[in-house]
Amino acid sequence: MAIESTGPNAEQISHWNGTFGQRWVELQEMLDAQIEPLGRTAQERARISQGEHVLDVGCGCGQSSLQIAKRVGTSGHVLGVDLSEPMLARAIERASGFEQASFEHADAQLFEFRASDFDLVYSRFGVMFFADPPAAFANLRRALKPGGRLAFVCWQTASQNQWILIPMLAIAQHVPLPPPPEPGTPGPMSLADTDHTRDILETAGFEDVAFEDRTGELSIGGGASLDATADFLMRMGPASRALGDVSEQQQQAARAAVREALAPFASDAGIKMTGSCWIVTARSPR
Ligand SMILES: C[S@@+](CC[C@H](N)C(=O)[O-])C[C@H]1O[C@@H](n2cnc3c(N)ncnc32)[C@H](O)[C@@H]1O
Numbered sequence: 106m107a108i109e110s111t112g113p114n115a116e117q118i119s120h121w122n123g124t125f126g127q128r129w130v131e132l133q134e135m136l137d138a139q140i141e142p143l144g145r146t147a148q149e150r151a152r153i154s155q156g157e158h159v160l161d162v163g164c165g166c167g168q169s170s171l172q173i174a175k176r177v178g179t180s181g182h183v184l185g186v187d188l189s190e191p192m193l194a195r196a197i198e199r200a201s202g203f204e205q206a207s208f209e210h211a212d213a214q215l216f217e218f219r220a221s222d223f224d225l226v227y228s229r230f231g232v233m234f235f236a237d238p239p240a241a242f243a244n245l246r247r248a249l250k251p252g253g254r255l256a257f258v259c260w261q262t263a264s265q266n267q268w269i270l271i272p273m274l275a276i277a278q279h280v281p282l283p284p285p286p287e288p289g290t291p292g293p294m295s296l297a298d299t300d301h302t303r304d305i306l307e308t309a310g311f312e313d314v315a316f317e318d319r320t321g322e323l324s325i326g327g328g329a330s331l332d333a334t335a336d337f338l339m340r341m342g343p344a345s346r347a348l349g350d351v352s353e354q355q356q357q358a359a360r361a362a363v364r365e366a367l368a369p370f371a372s373d374a375g376i377k378m379t380g381s382c383w384i385v386t387a388r389s390p391r
Contacts, residue, residue, distance in 0.1 A: 113236035114188065114212050117291060121189035121234075128340055130191050133166045135337055138327025143258050144169045144229035146319055147384050148176065151256035156180040157224040160248060162213045162257070163187055163231015167196025167206075173227065174206040181205055184223075186213050187231070214241035218248035225249075228257035234291040242309035252391040255311060258319070259296040261381040268325050268378040273344040275362035279355050282347045302385065311387035320381040325367075328375035335364040 110118050120126070129136060148169070153159065153176040161170045164185030173183040185200075185208045187193045193210050200206040209216065214235045226245045235241035245255070263269045263285075273282065286292045289301070296302045299316045306314045326334040339348060339360055348356060370376050 112212065112215060114214060114234070114291075117234045117236075118188050118212070121187075121192065126189040126191045129189070130166060130195050132337060132341060133168075133195060135327045135329060135333075136341070137166070137168045139323055139325060140229065141168065142323075143319060143380075143382055145172070147227065147229060147256050147258040148172060150317065150384050150386055151225055151227055151254060153177060153225060153227075158222060159183045159225045159227055160218065160223045160245070161185040161231075162226060162228040162245065163234070164196055164208070165189065165192045165229075165231065167193075167199045167208075169227070169229045170196060170206055170208070171200060171203065174200070174203045177205060179205050182207070184209060186211050186216060188212050214244060216244070218244070220247050221250045221253075223248050223250065223253055225254045225256065227255075230258060230260070230293070232257050233259050233293055233295045236291060238295075238305045239308040242306055242311065246310050246389050249389040251389060253389045255306070255385070255387040255389070257385050258382050259302075259385065260294050261318075261320075261383060262294055262297045265297075265320070265381040266379070268323055268338075268380050269342065271366050271378065272338045272342050272363045275366040276339075276342075276344045276347060276359045278362050279358040280344075280347050280351050282344060296383070296385070299383065302383075306385075306387050310390065312390055314385070314387040317384040317386075318381065319384050320379065322377045323380035324374065325370075325376040325378050331364060331367060331371050331376065334376045335360055335367055338363055338367075 155178040157177050159173050164170045164187050170183050170185035183206050303314045326337040367376050370378050
């Protein structure tokens with residue numbers, strides 16, 4: 106498998122094929138456990154039936170592709186597409202034995218999918234990283250049959266996500282954080298503003314765009330201990346980029362601050378904090 110490290114999403118290609126993509130593979134079980142309920146809600150809203158053809162965009166290590174494979178059954182098909190080689194390798198390994206699942210190492214913004222091929226375009230947190238979101242969503246819409254559905258889950262703002270905000274504020278006591286991304290640039294919260302996202306989707310040709318607020322308790326790091334969850338957030342959280350080039354002393358101070366900030370949220374079942382995302386649904390015109 107090879108993907109050109111050029112083009113509009115070159116920065117994301119390098120990010121998800123480098124250390125960060127490798128960390129997703131290492132921490133895949135904790136990540137899956139934390140976000141599985143959110144992806145499952147989006148699958149339920151998508152009303153997936155047996156025999157359908159589904160495109161899973163930014164499928165990563167493949168948990169949602171496998172869940173969809175079970176929902177569509179052997180008479181259906183799921184295609185997982187991702188630009189991260191290490192993550193996709195994990196997905197392919199996990200999907201062994203599922204004939205109805207296949208994977209493509211590609212940039213979903215540019216890949217020439219067969220036109221009118223899919224009943225559903227689905228994504229669990231994989232559609233917030235496009236350099237040109239209207240072009241990318243238009244490309245995905247062309248892959249849908251007339252009347253085909255779009256369903257994805259994306260994060261709301263950092264201030265609406267305790268599990269992002271609290272560790273970030275703790276780390277900021279010891280390490281200067283990078284400036285927040287410019288509005289409209291690729292990143293985990295790039296689709297948080299519903300007016301902006303509606304505009305993108307309507308420009309891309311979608312109809313019946315709807316947003317469901319999914320706010321609730323999340324099991325951070327999938328129910329791991331306080332120490333393991335502090336380490337997890339230091340490596341994966343949105344502030345993790347700030348920790349790349351700092352001294353060992355600053356790292357240790359930041360970690361201790363994150364641990365202390367998480368302690369009030371500890372329970373017998375791990376660290377529980379509030380998270381807010383949008384379940385977004387839309388339809389291609391008939
Ligand atoms: C936050 S991760 C989510 C992974 C997976 N869906 C999950 O829930 O575990 C985002 C994923 O989107 C992928 N991605 C980002 N931009 C992409 C693009 N233009 N085309 C295909 N995949 C992309 C990344 O490589 C990464 O695997």
